[in-house]
Amino acid sequence: MQARSERTLRCGRSVLAAIGFCAATMIAGASLAAPPADCGETPDGFSAWLNGFRRDAEIAGLPPAVIESALSGATYDPDIIAHDRRQGSFHEDFEKFAAKRVSAYRVRKGRQMLIAYAEPLEKIEHRFGVPGPVLVAIWGLETEFGAGLGTYPTFNALTTLAYDCRRSEQFRAELVDALKLVARGDMQPDEMRGAWAGEIGQTQFMPSTYLKYAIGADGGTVADLVSNPEDALASTANFLRGKGWKPGEGWHEGEPNFAALLEWNSAPVYAKTIAYFADRLAADQPQ
Incomplete structure (x- = not known):
């Protein structure tokens, strides 16, 4: 089955204010919540946005090596945005x-x-x-x-959707949780491929659900x-x-x-x- 072009995400939630697995290195009260303007509708600002997210993730306590391994090759994928905009079959x-x-x-x-x-x-x-x-x-x-x-690189999917303004905060939280999966040792970034919205595995779990x-x-x-x-x-x-x-x-x-x-x-x-x-x-x- 191809990566699904129709998805209502089941685990949207507020961005975490702390990274649980790394309590010793957290800065108390640090937040990865995205400001309303911290998003974009075109690829032009993606690189600057991603650099800012990487800084925020490190401040919040995620290991720099995890951030580097997961996000160094992340790219904006317009095909993912196209999938996100066409989910009409749920109205059949x-x-x-x-x-x-x-x-x-x-x-x-x-x-x-x-x-x-x-x-x-x-x-x-x-x-x-x-x-x-x-x-x-x-x-x-x-x-x-x-x-x-699914064949979509998970970090391409999540960074693209976290940068996109439609559901930026929701996907920013999922991106954080995907980094936590890597830090916890569940998977390596290059192993993480799935559906266009970031779902992983045999029954397609979002990172937060995983x-x-x-x-x-x-x-x-x-x-x-x-x-x-x-x-x-x-x-x-x-x-x-x-x-x-x-x-x-x-x-x-x-x-x-x-x-x-x-x-x-x-x-x-x-x-x-x-x-x-x-x-x-x-x-x-x-x-």
């Missing part, structure tokens, strides 16, 4: 939207994945209460079960959401449970767990498509 009616995404191939492949990952999915459901069909539906919709993780909800399928805190589907599925379940998923309850619109699906993607048509796909997958499961 449900039948049209779902028909494009819940294909016969995806249903067949999803059922194969339920069998292939039956044991870890059972453990994940026991731990988090999220059924396998829901997790596999998300996996299939996001990356075609890992076949299309930091908070990534978890190993074995119960450990070390997780690889890019090349380990079991970790990605466990982390997706951890996210949903953290957003209020209620074990044993329904997931359709009007049912208790639909709100958790909206936390995954705030577009109702997308959440309804997850629910529909999960139903198709669950239909063949032994009771």
Whole structure:
């Protein structure tokens, strides 16, 4: 699957005022909040903006080596801006939207994945209460079960969107969190590629979500959401449970767990498509 040109980000939040992993080097009260004018609509001011961000990040306590390794090659990508401006499919009616995404191939492949990952999915459901069909539906919709993780360099995507004025503060926060992932040792910058808006891994976590909800399928805190589907599925379940998923309850619109699906993607048509796909997958499961 190509990097998605349609995205409602699920984890926008205020820019952090401190960098948690590096408390010993923080300057108390330092903030990376972007002033309203600290953005641009054309590539002309990108280099100056990036230099300013790098200075702010170092003042706030991020290791200079991390900043250098992640941002030294970052470039403005107009293709990312084009993707950001055209997300009209989320306004399609449900039948049209779902028909494009819940294909016969995806249903067949999803059922194969339920069998292939039956044991870890059972453990994940026991731990988090999220059924396998829901997790596999998300996996299939996001990356075609890992076949299309995206090819956009994550730091190009995040710096471009943090510089752009439309959602500068939101993406500046995600850029900080991406640097924290590198500092924490989760990934190296050259390994970080994904969707146009900065999502990473088998089920497409934003950096802020990765930091908070990534978890190993074995119960450990070390997780690889890019090349380990079991970790990605466990982390997706951890996210949903953290957003209020209620074990044993329904997931359709009007049912208790639909709100958790909206936390995954705030577009109702997308959440309804997850629910529909999960139903198709669950239909063949032994009771």
